[in-house]
Amino acid sequence: MAxxxxxxxxxxxxxxxxxxxxxxxxTSFQRRGKAxxxxxxxxxxxxxxxxxxxxxxxxxxSTGLPAxxxxxxxxxxxxxxxxxxxxxxxxxxxxxxxxxxAEGVVNGHTLLIASAKENPANILQELPAPLLDYNCKKELxxxxxxxxxxxxxxxxxxxxxxxxxxxxEQVGPVSSSRFGHYYDTSKKIPQxxxxxxxxxxxxxxxxxxxxxxxxxxxxxHGYTKLLQFVQNIIYTEGFDGSNPQKKQKNILRIGIxxxxxxxxxxxxxxxxxCDSSHRLTRFLYILRGLLRTSLSAxxxxxxxxxxxxxxxxxxxxxxxxxxxxxESFIGSERETNxxxxxFHGLIHIRQxxxxxxxxxxxxxxxxxxxxxKRKLFTIERLHLPPDLSDTVSRSSKQDLAESAKLLGPGCGxxxxxxxxxxx
Amino acid sequence: MFxxxxxxxxxxxxxxxxxxxxxxxDAKTDGSFLVHHFLSFYLKANCKVCFVALIQSFSxxxxxxxxxxxxLSTARERGQLVFLEGLKSSIDIFFQTQEEPHPLQxxxxxxxxxxxxxxxxxxxALKPRDSEETMWRYPVLLVDNLxxxxxxxxxxVTVLDFIQYCRxxxxxxxxxxxxxxxxxxxxxxxxxxDILLNGLSHQSHLILRAEGLATGFCKDxxxxxxxxxxxxLQPTAQxxxxxxxxxxxxxxxxxxxxxGMSPAVL
Numbered sequence: 004m005a006x007x008x009x010x011x012x013x014x015x016x017x018x019x020x021x022x023x024x025x026x027x028x029x030t031s032f033q034r035r036g037k038a039x040x041x042x043x044x045x046x047x048x049x050x051x052x053x054x055x056x057x058x059x060x061x062x063x064x065s066t067g068l069p070a071x072x073x074x075x076x077x078x079x080x081x082x083x084x085x086x087x088x089x090x091x092x093x094x095x096x097x098x099x100x101x102x103x104x105a106e107g108v109v110n111g112h113t114l115l116i117a118s119a120k121e122n123p124a125n126i127l128q129e130l131p132a133p134l135l136d137y138n139c140k141k142e143l144x145x146x147x148x149x150x151x152x153x154x155x156x157x158x159x160x161x162x163x164x165x166x167x168x169x170x171x172e173q174v175g176p177v178s179s180s181r182f183g184h185y186y187d188t189s190k191k192i193p194q195x196x197x198x199x200x201x202x203x204x205x206x207x208x209x210x211x212x213x214x215x216x217x218x219x220x221x222x223x224h225g226y227t228k229l230l231q232f233v234q235n236i237i238y239t240e241g242f243d244g245s246n247p248q249k250k251q252k253n254i255l256r257i258g259i260x261x262x263x264x265x266x267x268x269x270x271x272x273x274x275x276x277c278d279s280s281h282r283l284t285r286f287l288y289i290l291r292g293l294l295r296t297s298l299s300a301x302x303x304x305x306x307x308x309x310x311x312x313x314x315x316x317x318x319x320x321x322x323x324x325x326x327x328x329x330e331s332f333i334g335s336e337r338e339t340n341x342x343x344x345x346f347h348g349l350i351h352i353r354q355x356x357x358x359x360x361x362x363x364x365x366x367x368x369x370x371x372x373x374x375x376k377r378k379l380f381t382i383e384r385l386h387l388p389p390d391l392s393d394t395v396s397r398s399s400k401q402d403l404a405e406s407a408k409l410l411g412p413g414c415g416x417x418x419x420x421x422x423x424x425x426x
Numbered sequence: 427m428f429x430x431x432x433x434x435x436x437x438x439x440x441x442x443x444x445x446x447x448x449x450x451x452d453a454k455t456d457g458s459f460l461v462h463h464f465l466s467f468y469l470k471a472n473c474k475v476c477f478v479a480l481i482q483s484f485s486x487x488x489x490x491x492x493x494x495x496x497x498l499s500t501a502r503e504r505g506q507l508v509f510l511e512g513l514k515s516s517i518d519i520f521f522q523t524q525e526e527p528h529p530l531q532x533x534x535x536x537x538x539x540x541x542x543x544x545x546x547x548x549x550x551a552l553k554p555r556d557s558e559e560t561m562w563r564y565p566v567l568l569v570d571n572l573x574x575x576x577x578x579x580x581x582x583v584t585v586l587d588f589i590q591y592c593r594x595x596x597x598x599x600x601x602x603x604x605x606x607x608x609x610x611x612x613x614x615x616x617x618x619x620d621i622l623l624n625g626l627s628h629q630s631h632l633i634l635r636a637e638g639l640a641t642g643f644c645k646d647x648x649x650x651x652x653x654x655x656x657x658x659l660q661p662t663a664q665x666x667x668x669x670x671x672x673x674x675x676x677x678x679x680x681x682x683x684x685x686g687m688s689p690a691v692l
Contacts, residue, residue: 059489234521281579285533288578289520292513295483314616318577321609359489361459362675369643 050252050298052110053081054182059359064112064254064300065183067102070382072183074352074371075325076364079302081254082295083324083356084287088307089261090331090348095373096304098188098380099329100258103302105130105186107200107256114202115236115257117229119266123204126260127197131186134378187378205232207267223268223279226286233257234293243297255299262286263305263319272309280315287322326354329373342387346372350382427467427494428459430682434653434671435632439471444564445597446604447589449630451623453610454638455649459675461570462487464605466494469501473602474562476551478544480512480574493678506562508551512574532580541580541588549595552602565602567592572626573609573619582621589626610635631657639672646690647672651682 053062056077063078066085072078079085085103089096107114108130116123159165210228222230237243242255263269263283270277294301303323307316320326331348332338350371357363370385432438450460465487468475479487488498501507510529519533529547532539552565575585589606596602608626611619627633633654639647655667671682683689 230520234517281577284577285579288513288574289516292517295513296517313614314611314619317611317614317616318573321573322577357456357458359486360677361462361490361493361680362677365643367643367645 050254052106052112052182053254054078056080058364061359062298064256065106065110066099066302067104067106067183067186068099068380068382069183069185070380071099071327074366074382075355078182079300079325080356080358081298081300083300083358084291084294085300085302085325085327086320086323087302087304088326088328088353089304090329090333091308092331092333093261093306094333095329095331095348095375097260098375099327100260100302100304101126101130102186102380104256104258105133105192106184107254108192108196109133109184110254111200112254112256113240113242114200115205115233115255116202116260117205117207117232117258118260119207119225119264120261122206123202127202127204128191130192130197131188132190132192133196134185134187185379188375188380189377203232203236205229211268222285223282225268226282229259230286230289230293233290237293237297237299242299253298255297257294257299257301259301259303261306262303263307263310271312271315272306273311275311277312280312283315284318284322287319291322291324320354323354324356324358325352327351328353343372345388346374346385348373349385427463427470428680428682431463431680432467434669434682439467442471442603443631444601444603446631447593447597447626447629448603448605448632448634449626450605450607450634450636451610451627452607452636453612455636457607457609457634457636458482458570459680460634460636461568461605461607462490462494463680465498465568466491466496468566468568468603468605469496469498469506472506472563474506474508474552474554474565475501475568476508476510476548476565477568477570478510478512478548479570481570483513484509484511510547533578535579537579539580540584541575545588545591545595548592552596552600554600565596565600567596567602567604567606569604569606571607571609572622573607576616576618576622582618582625585622586625589629593629627656631655636673646674647688648675649673650685 050062053064054077055061056063058076062081063072064081065072065078066075087096087099104114104116104126106112114127116126118126205228207225207229210232211224237255238246240246240255242253261267263271265272269279269283271280271283290301293299305319307319307328310316310319328351329348330351332340332343332346333348337343350373352366352369352371355363355365368384371382372385373380373382427439437443448464450457450464452458452460465475465477469491477487484498491498498507498509502509512530515528515530516533519528519530527543529544531543532541548567552567554562554565572585572589576582589604592604596604606626608623609619610623633652633656635652635654637650637652639650650670650672653669653671670685672685672688673680673682674688681689
């Protein structure tokens with residue numbers, strides 16, 4: 004029980020994240036203390052790709068989407084779970100999943116990809132390429148843009164000493180101090196970045212041989228194996244500070260795809276009255292426990308629109324820290340509706356945690372919509388285009404009333420007023 | 427603790443009722459600020475507190491407690507606070523298969539199990555020891571939160587039994603208080619949760635219900651708090667008094683005001 008003992012001493016001591024070593028366990032919520040450590044000198048722990056929150060100094064990592072980072076109050080806190088409620092045809096949620104993992108590759112974090120449907124090696128190959136040019140605004144505006152390479156045959160006339168130095172190439176983890184990068188979904192991530200990244204893969208059909216065994220354990224086979232895998236990685240690689248050999252100062256990014264789907268051996272998406280309705284919530288609880296005691300962050304995509312029993316959805320949301328729901332317009336009548344032509348779907352920030360705090364950084368804007376351009380995934384306030392037709396079209400009033408119902412509900416609270424007020 | 431909430435509830439750390447069950451309930455919003463309030467309140471009132479924290483880690487409550495003026499780590503060292511951290515214990519139970527009894531033993535069982543070991547843990551924690559007979563005023567049990575037990579597979583009736591046993595031990599025998607938080611799922615049709623909530627509402631002396639505003643999100647008013655006094659201990663006092671206030675949560679304090687009287691509006 005040495006692991007538990009060393010983890011135990013870490014709690015309660017409000018040292019900075021810097022005061023790690025093997026002695027005290029790392030809790031990801033320790034506030035960054037004052038610069039003076041116990042040995043006198045300032046110990047600045049800076050893990051690549053993280054920054055302290057402005058509100059309480061908590062360690063944050065980027066979700067891979069700078070727009071989403073802003074809405075979540077700076078980023079995803081280390082030790083928490085980001086739950087993405089998938090859109091109906093699972094088109095945009097894999098993108099957010101990949102952005103999160105690609106951000107980990109670019110920052111040099113360790114990855115753990117778990118999936119029951121797709122081989123994690125394939126997911127890794129298909130990650131989008133980062134836009135490393137700092138003038139990315141220029142890139143986004145133009146269709147075809149070749150980054151201007153410095154002319155190699157020009158002799159430097161003034162700073163000729165620098166000509167002797169090797170040209171800079173972005174090979175390794177981008178050592179930029181930037182937090183959050185933009186990604187180009189039309190290009191794949193360069194193989195050089197993948198080669199130096201570390202990734203642990205969990206592909207369910209490989210790990211679980213038989214799926215027909217009667218399960219008397221409190222969790223299903225797949226969930227148990229995944230939890231053991233995660234715990235093993237955390238312990239052996241020292242993300243929880245309990246392993247005296249390993250002094251890990253890196254973040255573990257865990258990505259679990261399509262959790263709760265029947266491929267994981269769970270039947271909450273199939274029937275309403277399922278006997279094993281607690282398996283998923285127990286899994287989430289233990290995962291939460293693992294994350295809170297280690298330097299890791301997790302993204303989970305879940306097809307909540309398929310869960311028959313709404314009570315389970317509520318419980319799952321209560322056990323997750325950040326819940327983001329995607330609702331794409333594909334297949335609905337809004338796809339062809341000219342009012343929504345600027346957007347591809349709605350994004351709902353359903354829950355933001357209050358960690359180490361009474362308050363949280365909630366965004367004031369509750370009606371958010373997203374649009375996927377070739378190189379950019381934007382999230383902005385839902386706005387209706389102005390009615391520029393010559394005659395005031397009465398037919399669009401019905402649509403306006405429908406969309407007026409969208410505007411208003413915040414954080415799942417009831418929206419007031421259903422009638423379209425016509426002055 | 428929030429001074430304004432103390433005024434509304436007409437209590438101070440020196441003068442509280444004993445033997446009560448307080449139910450905290452939140453619907454469509456986060457009611458955890460009430461848990462922080464009662465935790466710091468009872469620690470300041472020099473009571474022995476047993477805190478069953480199932481949903482957040484110790485450092486979370488510690489950091490918020492420091493903002494409210496109590497140090498949980500000091501209280502734990504002194505023996506005033508007994509802290510059961512659910513998240514950490516669940517990992518120990520799940521990954522290390524030792525057979526010795528643990529308060530959260532129900533985790534090992536496939537179908538719920540009972541909360542007897544948890545009850546015994548609470549009873550042992552709050553039992554007055556001879557050495558500290560005169561140090562603490564009365565024991566308090568604080569649970570955050572009971573809805574998580576339902577998510578972990580425990581049945582609603584089992585949780586109600588657990589609270590019944592705790593009331594018998596803590597409230598009646600030791601003349602202490604119990605405070606528990608339950609989520610209200612609203613229209614999500616969570617039958618187990620509704621059973622638990624209704625059952626506890628009938629047993630409790632004081633119900634604090636934090637709700638979201640009916641009109642939606644507002645930056646200056648974060649929600650509405652309904653206070654319901656039931657089952658007063660003195661039979662002559664007025665029964666079933668209810669008050670409603672709106673609140674705004676700030677970094678170290680929560681401000682309460684009458685409905686519609688937010689300073690932002692006036």
